[in-house]
Amino acid sequence: MDDAGATSGSRTFREGGTEERHPDPTSFVSLRINGNTHELRLDNRTTLLDTLREHLDLTGAKKGCDHGQCGACTVLVGGRRINSCLVLAVTCDEPVTTIEGLADHDRLHPLQEAFVARDALQCGYCTPGQICSAVAMLDEAAAGHPSHVTPPGRPGAGDPELLTPEEIRERMSGNICRCGAYANIVDAIQEAAR
Amino acid sequence: MKPFGYLRADRTDQALAAYAAHPGAQYVAGGTNLVDLMKLGVATPPFLVDISRLPLDGVDETADGGLRIGATVRNSDLAAHPLVRTRYTALSQALLAGASAQLRNAATTGGNLLQRTRCPYFQDTSKPCNKRAPGTGCPAREGVHRDLAVLGHSARCVATHPSDMAVALAALDAQVHLLGLDGERTVPLTEFHRLPGDTPEHDTVVRPGELVTAVTLPPPAGAHSAYRKARDRASYAFALVSVAAALTVEEGAVRHAALAFGGVAHAPWRARAAEEVLRGEPATEETYARAVDAELAAADPLRDNAFKVPLARGLAVRVLTDLAFRP
Known part of the structure; x- marks a missing residue:
């Protein structure tokens, strides 16, 4: 996005490296989220997750551990899945897609449909992260990206038939489900992959 | 987290100058370790220089048949690169054995090398730790140390380096390329990380303000x-x-x-x-x-x-x- 990006540094740093005593602890940030542009002045400490939840009322991405260990905050940045709790919003200049942006108006994304059809959740807290993660995971597999369990000689998992339960479990290991709905999560993803 | 100033650098000379202009600054790229350490209060930089947009994101074959890996190449991209998968299998396997897909999508080559230990005492600011606060002691030696070092440790520190990628690079004879205000230098990966000795606060031989720009690999020596x-x-x-x-x-x-x-x-x-x-x-x-x-x-x-x-x-x-x- 041409209009996405952050400035601020420009206010605290001058060409040639002139030192300023008090660098501005805030930045002007322009974020492209689910197709909409949001322009905000944020404390540089604000994570993408807190920006979504506390500043933009997009509470789909969840705060679980806030340390990149649980995956509940997973969103897509530039089409790649990341932990939004470990991304400072000021560093973010690619379009963001959250769980709120996956459906096509009132038509759910195929992975959302599959999670409902397969009852792939219990409490639902991890579900937005699971689904965002799975959307990107299927793109990675389609692009032939290997995983830890892919034999070295094999070209990734471009063919959906190669996306075995073992592959799905490994590729989804960054998303913890404390209810233990894993069996149905794997089924739902495998169904959506076909 | 302590407040900090921020600059996104477009060129390496701009990044080096910004670092020099802000005492105590840190470079940030993927941020997967640094942002976490800032939340924990372990890292308290007054200024962040964002190097993730520097033009250091290429993976290229070198003239001698080796490979040059830019410092900001994402771990996921490096693991999936055809030349890495076929010629440097250990590197691809090590990357894919590390962290999660989300973290590998953000984490970079340079940041992976520079990540800090996950020793529980280092990450807990209520505890003594010679690496985080030199001279305060090492409770790990008598405390929780099941995951810590068995080789090369010292009375001051028993931490381990957590990287998988760096272990493969060590076996593959990688070189780390550094850029500072004084110019460029190259350090073998096996000499890049230090043993703790009396100064465990220094993880690596990187000098203040130096930037990791690339890692190079010679042509594969083993079959x-x-x-x-x-x-x-x-x-x-x-x-x-x-x-x-x-x-x-x-x-x-x-x-x-x-x-x-x-x-x-x-x-x-x-x-x-x-x-x-x-x-x-x-x-x-x-x-x-x-x-x-x-x-x-x-x-x-x-x-x-x-x-x-x-x-x-x-x-x-x-x-x-x-x-x-x-x-």
Whole structure:
């Protein structure tokens, strides 16, 4: 996005490296989220997750551990899945897609449909992260990206038939489900992959 | 988290100047470790220089048939790169054994090398730690140290370096390229990370303000390479012990062997003593065991982590045996 990006540094740093005593602890940030542009002045400490939840009322991405260990905050940045709790919003200049942006108006994304059809959740807290993660995971597999369990000689998992339960479990290991709905999560993803 | 100023650098000279202009500044790229340490209060930089947009994101074959990996190449992209998968299998396997897909999508080559230990005392600002607060002591030595070092540790620090990638790079004879205001220099990966000694606050030989710009690999020396990792669960956990190896066997004898251990020391542990034993010897399990024992004779385990020594032995013998049977 041409209009996405952050400035601020420009206010605290001058060409040639002139030192300023008090660098501005805030930045002007322009974020492209689910197709909409949001322009905000944020404390540089604000994570993408807190920006979504506390500043933009997009509470789909969840705060679980806030340390990149649980995956509940997973969103897509530039089409790649990341932990939004470990991304400072000021560093973010690619379009963001959250769980709120996956459906096509009132038509759910195929992975959302599959999670409902397969009852792939219990409490639902991890579900937005699971689904965002799975959307990107299927793109990675389609692009032939290997995983830890892919034999070295094999070209990734471009063919959906190669996306075995073992592959799905490994590729989804960054998303913890404390209810233990894993069996149905794997089924739902495998169904959506076909 | 402490407030901080921020600049996104577009050029390396701009990044170096911004660092110099802001005492205590830190570079940030993927941020997967640094942002977490800032939340924990372990890192308190007054200024962040964002280097993620520097033009250092290429993976290119070099004139001598090696590979140049830019410092800001994402771990996921490097693991999936066709040349890495085919020629430097251990590197691809090590990257894919590390962290989660989300973290690999953000984490960079340079940041992976510069990540800090996950020793629980280092990450807890209510505890003493010589690495975080020099001179305060090391509670890990008598405390919780099951995951910590068995080789090369000191009275001051028993931390381990957590990277998988760096262990593969150590076995593959990688070089790290650094850029500072005084110019460029190159450091072998095996000399990039330090042992703790009396100054565990220094993880690496990087000087203040220096920027990692690239990692280069020579053409593969061994016919095959592999990485294997033992951990507490099947995925998304740090190594208890890991092994990277490259091996060439000709007419039943070891012609080339490179071996490195992870999860056992303050730095990726290149097993030169084992390699010395392997060279020219029959490619048998007996040779591998003898070689690994020669290396692990230097092990000095703590109360609760002696299990790492036989684990390292078993893993290394297995990896070498498997490599010898590759067509």
